[in-house]
Amino acid sequence: MKSLKLVDPYNRHLNYLRISVTDRCNLGCIYCMPGGGCVPKLPHEEVLRYEEILRVVRVGVEMGITKVRVTGGEPLVRKGIYPFLHALSEIRGISDIALTTNAVMLKNHLREIRSAGIRRLNISVDALKPERYARITGRDAFQKVWDGVQEALAAGFSPVKLNVVVLRGVNEDELADMARLTFSLPLHIRFIEYMPMGEGPLRVDNPLLGEEILEKVGGGGRLLPVAAGEQDGPAVRYRFEGAVGEIGLIRPMSHHFCARCNRLRLTASGHLRPCLLSDRQEDVKGPLRSGCTDAQLADIFLNAVRFKPISHCLDKQAVKGRMSAIGG
Numbered sequence: 001m002k003s004l005k006l007v008d009p010y011n012r013h014l015n016y017l018r019i020s021v022t023d024r025c026n027l028g029c030i031y032c033m034p035g036g037g038c039v040p041k042l043p044h045e046e047v048l049r050y051e052e053i054l055r056v057v058r059v060g061v062e063m064g065i066t067k068v069r070v071t072g073g074e075p076l077v078r079k080g081i082y083p084f085l086h087a088l089s090e091i092r093g094i095s096d097i098a099l100t101t102n103a104v105m106l107k108n109h110l111r112e113i114r115s116a117g118i119r120r121l122n123i124s125v126d127a128l129k130p131e132r133y134a135r136i137t138g139r140d141a142f143q144k145v146w147d148g149v150q151e152a153l154a155a156g157f158s159p160v161k162l163n164v165v166v167l168r169g170v171n172e173d174e175l176a177d178m179a180r181l182t183f184s185l186p187l188h189i190r191f192i193e194y195m196p197m198g199e200g201p202l203r204v205d206n207p208l209l210g211e212e213i214l215e216k217v218g219g220g221g222r223l224l225p226v227a228a229g230e231q232d233g234p235a236v237r238y239r240f241e242g243a244v245g246e247i248g249l250i251r252p253m254s255h256h257f258c259a260r261c262n263r264l265r266l267t268a269s270g271h272l273r274p275c276l277l278s279d280r281q282e283d284v285k286g287p288l289r290s291g292c293t294d295a296q297l298a299d300i301f302l303n304a305v306r307f308k309p310i311s312h313c314l315d316k317q318a319v320k321g322r323m324s325a326i327g328g
């Protein structure tokens with residue numbers, strides 16, 4: 001299987017697998033689950049079991065996956081998540097495991113996450129004002145989340161990235177304050193353009209995009225570009241002169257980063273999805289549950305890779321898949 005590499009028709013080497021372990025969540029963010037979380041959930045038996053996920057990952061690693069991110073829904077709400085993270089970290093060949101969480105349950109579980117070998121955390125925090133946080137997420141949980149952020153830094157997680165989905169008229173007036181946190185805290189703050197997806201997405205007229213986000217963020221000081229490293233994701237990075245942390249812009253709407261995309265996604269429902277913003281995906285759960293071999297699983301990987309689009313066309317074609325089931 002070593003010879004079956006995950007290289008797509010456009011010569012992109014796919015070495016990064018993002019796994020949504022559940023479509024369930026303890027929040028209902030307006031941009032992810034419009035309607036306050038009242039979206040249909042997968043029945044339990046339709047969610048990929050941990051041992052099934054581990055098997056898919058092992059095959060992926062044989063084919064060149066080296067980087068894994070665990071996401072959701074909210075990964076920390078799924079029962080058995082910590083032993084799963086541990087088992088994941090024992091797969092030889094993975095050099096990097098990261099976790100994306102809303103951090104509502106983070107504070108009391110940092111030790112287990114650390115002992116599973118995870119050092120890199122992405123935490124979603126879209127507002128610093130507790131009432132606004134509650135309006136965006138549907139839950140008055142800002143303090144818990146902020147305690148989680150502080151404790152993660154104190155426990156030595158690095159980097160701790162804060163994901164901020166930028167929404168005009170909702171949190172735009174806080175962007176500069178968020179960016180200024182990097183003067184005192186070694187946080188990496190990632191400002192993300194809103195992607196309208198799922199059935200009945202939040203309607204956002206005149207969305208706030210790249211340059212305008214940067215203008216709002218940059219009010220806090222002199223921004224210096226940070227050179228992109230080999231392992232970097234899609235963010236364009238900056239640092240305020242004298243700051244200990246950095247900021248980044250993720251601009252899937254205004255600047256495709258598709259040409260450099262190295263990602264595959266394993267959805268909570270057990271599909272391999274070559275592009276977040278295209279609904280084409282390959283079923284792995286069916287074949288797994290009907291006794292497929294590893295070689296057949298490898299073929300499913302190759303098929304997914306073969307159909308990775310050259311770039312997304314969210315501006316022309318709606319995406320039905322829900323972010324919480326795909327994992328972001």
Ligand code: SAM
Binds near residue numbers: 075101122193195
């Ligand atoms: N529950 C975890 C969390 O919120 O961090 C992990 C899952 S969440 C789907 C992963 C990421 O997707 C989060 O950073 C979230 O802000 C982002 N996200 C969700 N819906 C989005 C949207 N419509 N546009 C842009 N980013 C979105």
Ligand code: SF4
Binds near residue numbers: 027033074324
């Ligand atoms: Fe839950 Fe994360 Fe979606 Fe918010 S963004 S509803 S925390 S899955």
